[in-house]
Amino acid sequence: MSALTAADWLQAWEHSQGLPPPLRPCALLAPLLEGGAEAAERLPLGRRDSQLLALHGALFGPRLSATADCPACGERLELALDCHALRLDAPEPDPQAQAVAWQGRTFHYRLPDSRDLAAMARAGDLDQARALLLRRCLGSDWADDLPADLQAELARAMAEADPQAATELALSCPACGEQWSELFDIGAYLDEAFGQWAERLFDQVHLLASAYGWSEAQILALGPARRARYLARVLA
Ligand SMILES: [Zn+2]
Numbered sequence: 001m002s003a004l005t006a007a008d009w010l011q012a013w014e015h016s017q018g019l020p021p022p023l024r025p026c027a028l029l030a031p032l033l034e035g036g037a038e039a040a041e042r043l044p045l046g047r048r049d050s051q052l053l054a055l056h057g058a059l060f061g062p063r064l065s066a067t068a069d070c071p072a073c074g075e076r077l078e079l080a081l082d083c084h085a086l087r088l089d090a091p092e093p094d095p096q097a098q099a100v101a102w103q104g105r106t107f108h109y110r111l112p113d114s115r116d117l118a119a120m121a122r123a124g125d126l127d128q129a130r131a132l133l134l135r136r137c138l139g140s141d142w143a144d145d146l147p148a149d150l151q152a153e154l155a156r157a158m159a160e161a162d163p164q165a166a167t168e169l170a171l172s173c174p175a176c177g178e179q180w181s182e183l184f185d186i187g188a189y190l191d192e193a194f195g196q197w198a199e200r201l202f203d204q205v206h207l208l209a210s211a212y213g214w215s216e217a218q219i220l221a222l223g224p225a226r227r228a229r230y231l232a233r234v235l236a
Pocket of ligand 1 (some may be wrong): 073075173175176177178
């Protein structure tokens with residue numbers, strides 16, 4: 001991870017911005033995986049999110065800050081989260097070899113990945129999106145519409161096999177005592193964190209290029225500690 005430079009990460013982030021939102025986090029993981037973007041897009045979602053949490057920890061530190069609004073009284077909660085604490089200690093699931101029994105039949109399925117999420121985003125509504133996801137994961141085994149109870153059984157089995165795929169936060173409102181849970185999406189969070197990091201980097205390049213006449217490549221090659229020292233002098 002440390003072998004990658006700021007220029008490498010900037011390039012990965014820039015590429016990610018041209019992709020549909022569900023695939024953007026995969027472009028950020030791609031430089032770390034042997035199979036690149038293809039491998040990242042094929043990771044089961046929980047495995048992907050576990051690696052995204054680790055990536056945030058390595059690049060930006062383990063602390064995550066988010067907000068949530070109380071559904072009862074509207075109080076805004078400031079959440080201080082931790083990448084390590086959000087990573088579940090779950091065994092790595094086999095994405096392909098999953099099965100569920102329903103009405104005397106066994107259905108084999110694979111775990112959902114980012115390409116399934118991208119396909120879901122193109123569906124008309126939530127029900128269609130859910131049915132599309134399940135059909136994709138079941139493969140050619142089932143051509144008709146899936147009965148609702150089979151859909152529910154599949155969704156339950158998928159969540160059990162890959163618990164990190166949905167990171168739920170148990171929240172409680174300090175103002176009114178309401179308790180509820182909310183999903184935390186590390187993919188969207190990291191997408192935003194990278195965007196803010198890139199903007200800060202562009203500011204630094206702009207200031208140093210204006211002051212010293214160096215090129216972007218030269219400035220990025222300095223590394224964060226030396227960039228900071230020159231910036232301190234420019235801004236003094
Ligand atoms: Zn409240």
